[in-house]
Amino acid sequence: MSVSTMKKITVLAYEADADAIVRRLMNLRCVDIRNAGTGEGLLPIHSAKNDARRAESERRIAAIKRAIPHLAKYTSRRRGFGRTVHRIDRAEFVKNGSADRAWQAVEKTLAAVDRMDSLVAERTATLQLAESLVPWLGYDAPLDALGSARTSVIMGAYPSKTDPAMLRQTLEEAGAYVEVVTHDESGLYLSLTVLREDESAIERLLASGGFLKADLPRLNATARAASEQAEERIAKIESELFSAEEQLRDMAEFLDDVEILYDIEATTVNVCLQKRKLAATRSCVVLEGWIPADAEEIVTHALSKFECACELAEPEEGEEAPVLLRNNRFATTFEWVIGMYSYPKYGTFDPTFIMSIFYFLIFGMMFADVGYGLLLVLGCFGGIKLLNPKPGMRRMLAMFGYCGISCMIMGVLFGGWFGNLPTAIMNSFVYHADGVAETTPIGKFFYNGLIFNPIDSSTSFLVLSLAVGEIHLIAGMAINMIETCKKGRVLEAICTTVPFWVLFLGIDLLAPSLVVDMLITDPAGVSASLRETFALLSVIGKYTMFAGFGLILLFNGVGQKSFMGWLTKGLGGLYSLISFASDLLSYSRILALGLVAGVIAQVINMMTNMGAGSAAGFVFMLIVMIAGHVLNLAINLLGTFVHAARLQYIEFFGKFYEDGGEPFDPALPVEEYTEELLDEPN
Amino acid sequence: MEIWAEIMKGIFTGNNLAIAGAALATILPGIGSARGVNMVAKATAGLISEDPNKYGKSMLLQALPMTQGIYGMVAAFLIMITSGIMGGDAALAVGEGGYYLFAACPIAFGGLYSAIKQGEVAAAGISVLAKRPDAVGKAVISASFVELYAILALLISLLLIL
Numbered sequence: 001m002s003v004s005t006m007k008k009i010t011v012l013a014y015e016a017d018a019d020a021i022v023r024r025l026m027n028l029r030c031v032d033i034r035n036a037g038t039g040e041g042l043l044p045i046h047s048a049k050n051d052a053r054r055a056e057s058e059r060r061i062a063a064i065k066r067a068i069p070h071l072a073k074y075t076s077r078r079r080g081f082g083r084t085v086h087r088i089d090r091a092e093f094v095k096n097g098s099a100d101r102a103w104q105a106v107e108k109t110l111a112a113v114d115r116m117d118s119l120v121a122e123r124t125a126t127l128q129l130a131e132s133l134v135p136w137l138g139y140d141a142p143l144d145a146l147g148s149a150r151t152s153v154i155m156g157a158y159p160s161k162t163d164p165a166m167l168r169q170t171l172e173e174a175g176a177y178v179e180v181v182t183h184d185e186s187g188l189y190l191s192l193t194v195l196r197e198d199e200s201a202i203e204r205l206l207a208s209g210g211f212l213k214a215d216l217p218r219l220n221a222t223a224r225a226a227s228e229q230a231e232e233r234i235a236k237i238e239s240e241l242f243s244a245e246e247q248l249r250d251m252a253e254f255l256d257d258v259e260i261l262y263d264i265e266a267t268t269v270n271v272c273l274q275k276r277k278l279a280a281t282r283s284c285v286v287l288e289g290w291i292p293a294d295a296e297e298i299v300t301h302a303l304s305k306f307e308c309a310c311e312l313a314e315p316e317e318g319e320e321a322p323v324l325l326r327n328n329r330f331a332t333t334f335e336w337v338i339g340m341y342s343y344p345k346y347g348t349f350d351p352t353f354i355m356s357i358f359y360f361l362i363f364g365m366m367f368a369d370v371g372y373g374l375l376l377v378l379g380c381f382g383g384i385k386l387l388n389p390k391p392g393m394r395r396m397l398a399m400f401g402y403c404g405i406s407c408m409i410m411g412v413l414f415g416g417w418f419g420n421l422p423t424a425i426m427n428s429f430v431y432h433a434d435g436v437a438e439t440t441p442i443g444k445f446f447y448n449g450l451i452f453n454p455i456d457s458s459t460s461f462l463v464l465s466l467a468v469g470e471i472h473l474i475a476g477m478a479i480n481m482i483e484t485c486k487k488g489r490v491l492e493a494i495c496t497t498v499p500f501w502v503l504f505l506g507i508d509l510l511a512p513s514l515v516v517d518m519l520i521t522d523p524a525g526v527s528a529s530l531r532e533t534f535a536l537l538s539v540i541g542k543y544t545m546f547a548g549f550g551l552i553l554l555f556n557g558v559g560q561k562s563f564m565g566w567l568t569k570g571l572g573g574l575y576s577l578i579s580f581a582s583d584l585l586s587y588s589r590i591l592a593l594g595l596v597a598g599v600i601a602q603v604i605n606m607m608t609n610m611g612a613g614s615a616a617g618f619v620f621m622l623i624v625m626i627a628g629h630v631l632n633l634a635i636n637l638l639g640t641f642v643h644a645a646r647l648q649y650i651e652f653f654g655k656f657y658e659d660g661g662e663p664f665d666p667a668l669p670v671e672e673y674t675e676e677l678l679d680e681p682n
Numbered sequence: 683m684e685i686w687a688e689i690m691k692g693i694f695t696g697n698n699l700a701i702a703g704a705a706l707a708t709i710l711p712g713i714g715s716a717r718g719v720n721m722v723a724k725a726t727a728g729l730i731s732e733d734p735n736k737y738g739k740s741m742l743l744q745a746l747p748m749t750q751g752i753y754g755m756v757a758a759f760l761i762m763i764t765s766g767i768m769g770g771d772a773a774l775a776v777g778e779g780g781y782y783l784f785a786a787c788p789i790a791f792g793g794l795y796s797a798i799k800q801g802e803v804a805a806a807g808i809s810v811l812a813k814r815p816d817a818v819g820k821a822v823i824s825a826s827f828v829e830l831y832a833i834l835a836l837l838i839s840l841l842l843i844l
Binding site: 596 | 742749752756759760763768819820822823826827829830833834836837840841844
């Protein structure tokens, strides 16, 4: 639970080694390479060769990205749900020629895909041609015989419902020789032979009757012969397609290698990008960056293999080192919640661990249900097991998995099992009456939980929510106090914190006698002696509270030089109580979200119980119930996540947090499909 | 005049008032959700015409303003069940029916307005998705803050009805 100490690293090496050094540091995964300063004989690195290399790798990446989906379609590799990860030694993969073979496979694949595309296009065109020839199969003149010096041939079709006899008569009167080729439901297909001088008059006549000229290829063959040719061509295309497909199937064997090649090329791109950050002299390069202090040994050891000079330094005054958070296994999964807000400034307190505990607690209270919690646990931890997600996703799933555990614990405490599902089932199948199961011991356990049911005792749950809020806020103040003490301002730390705690203590002592009547409506539930104790506490609380007011007024301004400064600070302290009150009330959202999830679940159970009389109804309602609960889970999961985070960001962090840290971003090899075998430190 | 009194008596029965409550709780948040989803979906259409691959990511933003309609339906169901309208043996007094009508008001109006406003935020989130896909999570969070007021409205309605 700390922000890792950073060291600034400067490496001076021969330009020839630059590539190897950057790769080596990348594989160590703990060097955040920064832009090296130029000036004083240092120039930006000569980048032409580097950029050409990157362009080549990017071209290959584009090709590989195009090829992979095609290969994946034909691969015989067993496809699981998860991400397949090959663990290989990339250097060996390049050295033994597998990389070259994989690249050839990519090129062949893309050639085959392109050929298939053009074949498919040709097949479509040929099929269309064959189809357009069908009505003309009975026409025995070549298709390009469109007349002689004196005559002209017009081919085309009338709509099907045209009367051929009438038409023939009309056209023959106009001077055309008419040959009906086909007459079916698609149209009346005609070939007209006309004298050239009559042609325009006849065309006008044709257009008025809805005649459409046929768009036929000018082939020196009859329609039948052309159609046969097209069929032959299609058969040939089919066989070529088949062989191209066979080739893809063969290439698909290389899918694994192609995926490895992708990672290699993408890593090369990253190496080139990192190298652009270096500065250069005539024959040397300078690399600057940040490493965690505890990685010093590994990095210097790795660099000792090269002829280079390496210097490590503490961050200078005013220099912002990047922030790397170090936490235990549980809290690490919550780091991204902090990242969504902002990392803490370098050298300040890392609140991840404390925040993770409160987040865990508050998430559970907002979504107190064993059933939903179990679904979260199964979904998230199962997802990690089955899908093998990338590290970022893995952490997020683990966090929601932990939160699911919290939901289950709170569900047992506050009686949430998919809402009131157990008692609803007992009522409708065992007791056949409403409200009976809740009174039996088992039903009581499921309905009320170990403490109480928030829906029936919403005031109690509100008080509990505010109490959690108070502890959360006090924790925030305590962190602030400790941090201020560390900076050497002990007196200020105590004077601006403890008086508020005195006031809070007073209010806490006062509270039981105020809320006891709201919480416990049964007068017999509170014994007289307990009431007396509460009354006594409230008297003590009253005086403590006033003492708190006084202490705030007196001590909040300690350290101010003038009387006015002291008074203003003191009054300001009292005024700030308003913001405390609003912070505290903000925790009532725990009640709101907790109740809504529970009540919606109850309504779903109620609805489904009503329809579950017959066997068919039972099955239907079971489906409705499952869908309803899944929907409820989805709606409330997002709300709970957001509002549990908001209570950290605004209310908790507001008390102490110094934000604005820049995340530590080490140069990493690309591991989309493979995991680079970590090379040995020797 | 008498006939009017008769008609009024026939319309404003306890049962009908409770039904009006259930109807309001369904209709108004439904209108709000329809409007909200409509806004986000239109923005999404612009986005996917540029980049169809982002549709999956846009779905969450589109789904956000849907919840108010669901909340309204939950409240309506609860009114129908607790008042006995769904069981068929309801004979509510005018005052009792009126109680359900007023109890439906928070989610009816809160849902209507918050769904439209949430739709506006989510539609703006679509343009975040277009320009900075990595920041879309933050846009989702902004939009889900508006949701809180629908949750509060639903909570009060439910507590009144139960």
